[in-house]
Amino acid sequence: EPEVTQTPSHQVTQMGQEVILRCVPISNHLYFYWYRQILGQKVEFLVSFYNNEISEKSEIFDDQFSVERPDGSNFTLKIRSTKLEDSAMYFCASSELGTDTQYFGPGTRLTVL
Amino acid sequence: AQTVTQSQPEMSVQEAETVTLSCTYDTSESDYYLFWYKQPPSRQMILVIRQEAYKQQNATENRFSVNFQKAAKSFSLKISDSQLGDAAMYFCAYRGNTGNQFYFGTGTSLTVIP
Numbered sequence: 072e073p074e075v076t077q078t079p080s081h082q083v084t085q086m087g088q089e090v091i092l093r094c095v096p097i098s099n100h101l102y103f104y105w106y107r108q109i110l111g112q113k114v115e116f117l118v119s120f121y122n123n124e125i126s127e128k129s130e131i132f133d134d135q136f137s138v139e140r141p142d143g144s145n146f147t148l149k150i151r152s153t154k155l156e157d158s159a160m161y162f163c164a165s166s167e168l169g170t171d172t173q174y175f176g177p178g179t180r181l182t183v184l
Numbered sequence: 185a186q187t188v189t190q191s192q193p194e195m196s197v198q199e200a201e202t203v204t205l206s207c208t209y210d211t212s213e214s215d216y217y218l219f220w221y222k223q224p225p226s227r228q229m230i231l232v233i234r235q236e237a238y239k240q241q242n243a244t245e246n247r248f249s250v251n252f253q254k255a256a257k258s259f260s261l262k263i264s265d266s267q268l269g270d271a272a273m274y275f276c277a278y279r280g281n282t283g284n285q286f287y288f289g290t291g292t293s294l295t296v297i298p
Contacts, residue, residue, distance in 0.1 A: 116287070127284060
């Protein structure tokens, strides 16, 4: 069964550094999402992306964040200058056009020191 | 904003027994979708079951079923004949009819006792 994959599984970075988290959505899916889960808290929506542009974003998704689909398979989340509070598990998800179910990747644990 | 509440941070069940995980939500929308996801220790979040709010019939997937009470805004998950592989964190999620974002509860950690 097709799955969403994410790399790396764990990323450690210094505060102020840029990080790029990578996702490969399910191949026939057209909607892509990023969520994050700070330890002990809810999974929170960050952004959704369709047709090469952001379709929705939350208040969390400020100017420090950006998303890109650099080629036909990858979907990336960039954090320009990481803060300690960006430490979290970041989940990528994808869904087919016209459906409501999202399929999640295993997550990338980001640790900002 | 929509909120999803899971009031049971932890639950345990004996193997082969039945357990019910609770979820309530708050919304002003009349049409929406509800989901239960399972997140085993390996971290991949897996869809367990989904319910469309306009359908009165409760969704069922093998040993998993829901009790959807629209008026009460309640969406509980029943796991019958619990198995060791059911041990995981279970998240309840809401998606409205406009927009694609999911709203999650805080999760319930289910332990299955052999």
